[in-house]
Amino acid sequence: MADPRPVDITPYELLGGAETVKRIVDRFYDLMDEDPAFVRLRAMHADDLTPMRASLTGFLIGWSGGPRSWFEQNPGRCMMSAHAKLAIDEETAAQWRRAMARAIAECSIDETLAERLNEVFARMAGAMVRH
Template structure:
């Protein structure tokens, strides 16, 4: 990776954050994800793990995804390292919960109109992370 004049690594090509469409589109994905979770009975176990309100979860996932996709590090600025697995240990995450999360996220990306190749690429990355989060 080449360095720029200010000694920070130069980005080679657009990040997934850029390909998604920046913060506005990440927020759309997150909002659709939680709307689906709240509305669709097929996500009831996933929804049950989130408590009575989804507002805090919406913000945290938005902040996290911005950085995870290669954009601004909003989550880290607020909370430090995400420590995803440790932060999710209090919640039972098995294959059912993993799959509900992945299906819900896939549907959110499709619903907001992301290009199919990008959805496929993100689905693969999300699977790797979601599978690693399983604790059951």
């Protein structure tokens, strides 16, 4: 029987492309920078968040199925290994998750996609906690 699911549409396309990814990432770092709820997460980052805005945007564009320039510029870079040197505890991982969930919610993307993204990010953030 034919599979009725549209398998050729990437999350990147569902999101609305690079422009939406950039809006989510900018909101994520704005929240991290401004809201005391994310103070411990903010403290782990360098003063200047500009390079992080570019890097997370590029990573998420390629990761979600869009152009892969970030992966071509960072061959072999693995996010889990990149975070292994950081002292990430349950609270900082929760702050990352919450900031990202709020950024996604504020960018009015498709509700089902938002839920799926939050689930995947929660799993990734959880796996980065150093025990």
